[in-house]
Amino acid sequence: MLNWEELYQMQHELDSFIEEENNLTEQNLLRDKLLALSVEAGELANETRCFKFWSRKGPSEKSIILEEYVDGIHFLLSIGLETNYRFAGVEPDQNDTSLTELFLQFNRSISEFEKVQSEDHYIHMWNVYLSIGNNLNFSANDTIKAYKLKNEVNVERQKNEY
Template sequence: MNLKKLFDMQRVLDQRILEKHPELKGQNNLDWKVLALQVELGECANEHRGFKKWSNNQEPRIRALKAPAMMEEDKEYYNPLLEEYVDCLHFILSIGIELGITDIEMWGLQAPDATRCFLKCFENINSLYFVFCVDGQVTQDLYERLFGNFIMLGKSIGFTEEQIESAYFEKNAINHQRQEQGY
């Protein structure tokens, strides 16, 4: 995974958002980015469905129709779980940029079960935010732990680094289009 490229692309998108919303310039934007990441991670868990032990349908949502189509050959599908996952990645990258931590190490990780990975990511997000609130800064190690556990989550739900990177590129382009359209 080309982390430099991902951070560079996210930096461009973040700058574009700041230009569209100048009230965000020069202020701490970590609060809303952390909350957005928590919401997106919850949406990702919801698409994964593995924690829904009360349900007979615990299969991940990996194929959904983009829009209604009259003819079978005109139908387009997408992967809702992967889309929610890369929404999280956008905010994780953006948080790293906000903190000034973009030159990070990736480590090889073994992925435990997805539920534990989701819980670990939530724990990492909360720890990062707590440390920031108490100390006013976050260590690179703490951010790398969040990033590494998030990548481990992706592996635990069946994504390769190539799939993640490709989906990030696609969603980043959509996010730029949304800024053009006044989303």
């Protein structure tokens, strides 16, 4: 089980640094974060190649896919901070839904949240995203470790004016 509060705290520190460094503390960044989440999900889908029926090339290495996956976690956490919603964490059920269908569901969940910014819609985004992670066979430990590593990279990037 993931320690969500630890991850929210780490994300809060990163977001605060970014917002202060870029004079964004008074701006509502929710729509930008929702678009960023959608773009990151697209990048993740691209690395899995799950929808590329026309290509014989396989997915990227697991480490690359995992790094793309935690980029989405960064934005899900950040959206929760922006809206004051928290995901407490429930492991999603294992299901036979295809990865392509899960990505389509996730895109719909982002759109639904953008229209109705409720905690239920926020939690639904998380549940679908975690189902993607389950489909990719990412354990909670894989995810936490990768999130922390990417968070360190993101902090360093910000310090070096990324």
